[in-house]
Amino acid sequence: MAEGADLFDRLVAESRDDWAAYVDHSFVRQLGNGTLPARAFRHYLVQDYLFLIHFARAYALAVYKGQSLADMQAAFTGLKAILDVEMDLHVRLCGGWGLGPADLERATEAKATMAYTRYVLETGMRGDLLDLHVALAPCVVGYAEIARRLAADPRAAAEDNSYRAWIAEYSGEAYQQVAAGARATLDRLAARSMTQQRFPQLVTIFRQACRLEADFWQMGLTGAF
Numbered sequence: 001m002a003e004g005a006d007l008f009d010r011l012v013a014e015s016r017d018d019w020a021a022y023v024d025h026s027f028v029r030q031l032g033n034g035t036l037p038a039r040a041f042r043h044y045l046v047q048d049y050l051f052l053i054h055f056a057r058a059y060a061l062a063v064y065k066g067q068s069l070a071d072m073q074a075a076f077t078g079l080k081a082i083l084d085v086e087m088d089l090h091v092r093l094c095g096g097w098g099l100g101p102a103d104l105e106r107a108t109e110a111k112a113t114m115a116y117t118r119y120v121l122e123t124g125m126r127g128d129l130l131d132l133h134v135a136l137a138p139c140v141v142g143y144a145e146i147a148r149r150l151a152a153d154p155r156a157a158a159e160d161n162s163y164r165a166w167i168a169e170y171s172g173e174a175y176q177q178v179a180a181g182a183r184a185t186l187d188r189l190a191a192r193s194m195t196q197q198r199f200p201q202l203v204t205i206f207r208q209a210c211r212l213e214a215d216f217w218q219m220g221l222t223g224a225f
């Protein structure tokens with residue numbers, strides 16, 4: 001581990017297997033090379049809309065738990081990125097299949113969606129702001145990293161890759177900025193409340209979130225058939 005690595009990199013370094021199972025999941029590979037079955041992507045995206053509703057609540061909890069205006073601004077930025085930007089992607093893509101926002105909101109929530117979102121909310125309610133942001137981090141920083149890697153492969157932008165809009169959104173500058181902000185927030189909170197004893201507990205939270213992310217991809221693959 002390089003000297004001066006940020007908290008996010010330190011958490012990944014302690015979670016290698018769970019991190020790899022998440023970011024290299026076969027759903028991700030198939031998304032990148034365009035071979036992912038349309039039904040799997042659609043099932044995933046509808047569930048992801050429900051996921052984002054609860055993640056927005058988790059960011060709202062982070063606003064509430066803020067101990068300074070800087071804390072509140074950071075959480076509010078995450079909240080707005082979901083409600084004003086990310087969910088638009090879902091509405092646009094699902095609209096192409098004839099599904100409107102009301103249909104999405106009415107969809108039956110999969111157990112993987114419940115497990116992940118409620119885990120993050122519960123972690124945030126029980127713990128402090130650092131616990132909550134560690135639980136949120138695999139999501140935002142993970143997707144930024146996944147999409148950046150996929151975008152480096154020419155197959156990601158190929159005309160015939162149906163998933164190129166998804167890859168472009170998460171590899172785009174705006175989302176990459178949100179992820180960079182999430183990393184910076186972790187470091188700012190760690191400077192305030194991190195201790196040597198606390199680090200293993202944060203690793204546990206981080207690993208559990210990574211496992212729930214991998215389960216979410218798996219739900220997309222298997223739940224659709």
Ligand SMILES: Cc1ncc(CO)c(N)n1
Pocket residue numbers: 048051052086138139140143213216
């Ligand atoms: C399951 C999941 N993880 C992360 C993100 C990124 O916001 C998302 N939209 N969905």
